[in-house]
Amino acid sequence: MLRIDPLQSVTFPICRGKGKLKDEAESYSDFRTESKITMNYKNNKEPKFLPGFDLSSLFDKWGDLDIDTLFIGYFGKVPSRYSYQEVDMEAFHLDFPKRFQDYILGYHFKKESKNSDFKNDFVYVLDKEILVIQDSDEIYILFQNETCELLSDIIDFTKKLIIEEKNKSSINLIISQPRGLDNKKxxxxxxxxxxxxxxxxxxxxxxxxxxxxxxxxxxxxxxxxxxxxxxxxxxxxxxxxxxxxxxxxxxxxxxxxxxxxxxxxxxxxxxxxxxxxxxxxxxxxxxxxxxxxxxxxxxxxxxxxxxxxxxxxxxxxxxxxxxxxxxxxxxxxxxxxxxxxxKALPGIKATTLIKEQGLDYNVNEAMTLAEIFNITEENPYKAPDRKAVGFK
The missing domain is CATH 3.40.50.300 (P-loop containing nucleotide triphosphate hydrolases)
Known part of the structure; x- marks a missing residue:
């Protein structure tokens, strides 16, 4: 998830603003040009951690920011979560802060890519006890109240940006995360x-x-x-x-x-x-x-x-x-x-597949698909010569 140096980030420098966005920042890209800022408050409402909250608990042993702990630190509740993959991250990065600017209280970010801002990681702190995390390839929405109208709007907004690619399929790979096992599509x-x-x-x-x-x-x-x-x-x-x-x-x-x-x-x-x-x-x-x-x-x-x-x-x-x-x-x-x-295909079926590749081969013995579709390739492995041992 978000790999941030705890020593640099737990203090969360603040940039304050009034109204919606700063007057001098007409676009979102201008709004976050100061790369040293890791938390930005706006709308005259500052989200604060609960009294006595241990900031060091935000990070695991690898230095990753634990978003569930972050939610607990802000709102004192265990979050529920939705996650969305295959989202158009560039469109999300540009449109989300504009669409929900009246509800965004601030954000944390990790900037690594100099050329593609949408590939960086953002954690938006919103009104109604909602966190929205824009990872490099996934969107996470953490919340408490499932019936919240703002939550429904965020979900609808995110779903509309999901890219549906034709002629493509997916499989989930099990990966180990700090919080347990998870899927990677x-x-x-x-x-x-x-x-x-x-x-x-x-x-x-x-x-x-x-x-x-x-x-x-x-x-x-x-x-x-x-x-x-x-x-x-x-x-x-x-x-x-x-x-x-x-x-x-x-x-x-x-x-x-x-x-x-x-x-x-x-x-x-x-x-x-x-x-x-x-x-x-x-x-x-x-x-x-x-x-x-x-x-x-x-x-x-x-x-x-x-x-x-x-x-x-x-x-x-x-x-x-x-x-x-x-x-x-x-x-x-x-x-x-x-x-x-x-099983291997009989010679007749194998010959048909070979000829469909534009190759002029006739085979009589059974062949596997691997052998058929790589028939012109030489085997890079050659068994070493064995020296005879004994008497001639």
Whole structure:
């Protein structure tokens, strides 16, 4: 979030003004030209911290400004929060202080970028106990009264600036924040896929099945996508992201080893009715001579247990190992909603895809998608020559 040097910022230098904006500052950009000012009061009303509030508590061990603590320091209440991504930050930066100038009591800011002011971070302190944080790529709105008319106006203003990009999808990456685990939305271009050409003949039946199940609201369950590397598992998941209306969360392998962690459980509770994607999940789901680790038990609970009934989270797990190695409990009816083995394409399908790239190749053996779309590239890895040991 906002990385500010506590030694420079806890004193909060003040610039006072009367009326709306200063008389000599007709534009917002002029209003904040003094880069040394980190707090500006206006409208003859000064927001003040509560008596005895410890300013040093505003910063975590990394020097980040904790906006929840800032809210408590000003208003003495625990805030609720809305957050918005994909907002036109330049338009927000220019229009927000004009649109709400009668309600802005002051602001904190962190200036790092010399050329693009809208890429800097701002914390606006508003009337009606509201904080609006303009981060470099996200807008946070902290508030207490959900029925406040000013809050509704701010939300409507922000939503109108959300950029809707066509032919793009997103997936949430779990990141660690000072206050716990949170989502970071990652955008990517929708892959152009002809299922009948890029996958085997039985795939469309599976596709129609998994789309229907994943689209069901508040339903738990497990989906297993497996097969040798390069057969299109990850590409297909990206394709699914463009079709589904639910939030899809990518769980990195290291975090997947901590599914039973208290912070992870809190995160899952806050992301109910979503789809959790665990790639290369062998370490979690392979049977270990009758022993079951706590993370596997957590997957069982999420997909068909008390947590599953409460959260409605579905899990897509991909792996390369033989499906016979998977813990039998994961393959139980009621828990396992769908499964598909991704295989190399037969020579006829492979040749068709190769020729569509403008290449004149005829192949007779089965090929993976990775091999097909990189057929002209040489493998940069060459096995070292092995010296013979022994007698000739």
């Amino acid at each position: 990652i955008n990517f271009k929708n892959p152009e896929i002809d299922l009948s050409k890029m996958y085997n003949d039985d795939f469309e039946t599976f596709h129609n099945q998994i789309i229907q199940i994943l689209g069901e609201e508040n339903k738990s369950g497990l989906h297993l996508l497996y097969g040798k590397p390069g057969t299109g598992k990850s590409t297909y998941i990206r394709y699914l992201c463009g079709l589904l209306k639910k939030e899809i969360v990518f769980l990195p392998g290291q975090m997947a080893q901590n599914l039973d962690n208290v912070a992870m459980i809190r995160y899952l509770i806050g992301n109910a009715n979503s789809i959790l994607v665990i790639e290369d999940a062998e370490e979690l789901i392979v049977s270990r001579e009758g022993q079951r680790n706590s993370n596997l038990s957590m997957i069982l609970n999420i997909t068909d247990g008390i947590l599953g009934e409460s959260l409605g989270i579905q899990i897509i797990a991909t792996f390369n190992t033989d499906v016979r190695n998977i813990d039998p409990a994961l393959k139980r009816k009621g828990r396992l909603k769908s499964a598909y083995e991704f």
